[in-house]
Amino acid sequence: MGFSDNSKGFINYIYDRYKDLKIKDISLVFEGQVTHQVMKALTGLVEEQLDEVEEYMVLRRVYHVMVESLQNINRHAESYEYRGHPYPGMGLILVAKNSERFQVTTGNIVDNGYVEDISMFLGKLNNMDSDRLDDLYKQQLRDGVLSPKGGAGLGFIDIKRKTGNPLDYSFVKIDEETSFFIFTSTISR
Amino acid sequence: METLKIEPTDDSPFVVLDPENNRFEISGKSLPEDVVVFYQPVLDWLTAYKKEPNTKTEFTIKLIYFNTASSKLILDILMIFEEMVEEGHNVLIKWLSMQSDEDMQEAGKEYEEMIDVPFGHITYEL
Incomplete structure (x- = not known):
């Protein structure tokens, strides 16, 4: 049977998708509803490799960036309707690696009303040195309030200070209400 | 006071708060689905313990991982110990991190800067 x-x-x-993933050194792709269980399953793939002690810190940071990025999707992705069904917490994650770095990219739908806030916040983080990032983290840790969705407003700040690399981000407009938010963190090896 | 013991899972830490045996510890991984649901019993227990604590309380934190939502609740726990110190009680936080985990060591130092409780930093080999 064929x-x-x-x-x-x-x-x-x-087959083209497979070749493309190999060429781009993409080791993980997931698209769908990012529940807590899905987050654990995907991050578990990295966690299994944590006994390779020479890269412990690098992999621990990849794991942390994945946890925080997936929880962002879980809590904040705008749900979309398909055939009358709402689909909350949907998104995409992609992990790529080469000899110098890991890259964790997420994509999810956001309300256009948040685009400017997110852009300004990420731009601000990219312009901060490590001391200012540490101060901002501690200030948010002390004064921030947990959102009803369980976020502490610390994820982006912590990703930026733990990776030390610029955060890459872009918004692709879908329609008058929503955009597709693409966010990449780079973890040096 | 009765002992509070919470068994670990793949996303939440082991907790034991046992005044009779002077054992106070939180260890493992912390990224529960709902941090408040997980940590509220711990906070409630410590708030009650604070009124009549042991002569000396050594609280061991030996986490291998915690997410940013958990970091907020860990601070809430440490703030209860800070109140105990303010009321004249003897408290020591023992922060254990793996030798190869500089981020965890850094997190311990950061908490020490944020709250007024004596800290002991200990590193261990896997």
């Missing part, structure tokens, strides 16, 4: 003749397009599509 695929039927009219599946040729599908087979080529799958």
Whole structure:
């Protein structure tokens, strides 16, 4: 038994995706609803490798960036309607690595009303040196209030200070209400 | 006071608060789905303990990982110990981190800067 003749397009599509992931050194891709269980399963893939002691700190940071990025999707992704069903907490995560660094990229839908706030905040973090980031983290830790969704407002700040690399981000406008938010953290090896 | 003991899971730490045996410890991983639901019993227990604590309380924190939401609740715990110190009680926080985990060592130093409680920093090999 094989695929039927009219599946040729599908087979080529799958094989092209596979080749593309290999060329770009992408080791993990997930798209779907990011529940707490999904977050644990995906981060567990990195955690399994933590006994490689020479890279412990690098992998621990990759793990932490994945936890915080996935929890951002879980708590903040704008839900979208499909055939009358709302789909909350949907998003995409992609982990790529080469000899110099790991990159964790997430993508999710946000309300256009938040685009400017997120851009300004991430831009501000990129312009801060490590001492100012530490001060901001401690200030938010002391004075911040947990949101009803359980976020402490610390995720982006902590990703920036633990990785030490610029945060890359972009917004692709979907329609008048929403945009697709793409966020990449880089962890040096 | 009765002992509070919480068994660890794959996303929440082991907790034991046992005044009779002078054992106070939180260890393991902390990234529970709802940090408030997990930590509220711990905070409630410590708030009650604060009124009549042991002569000396050594609280051991040996976390291998905590997320940012947990960091907020860890600060809340430490602030209860700070109140105990303010009321003249003898408290020591023992912060244990793995030798190879500089971020965890750094987190301990940061908490020490933020609250007025004596800290002991200990590193261990895996």
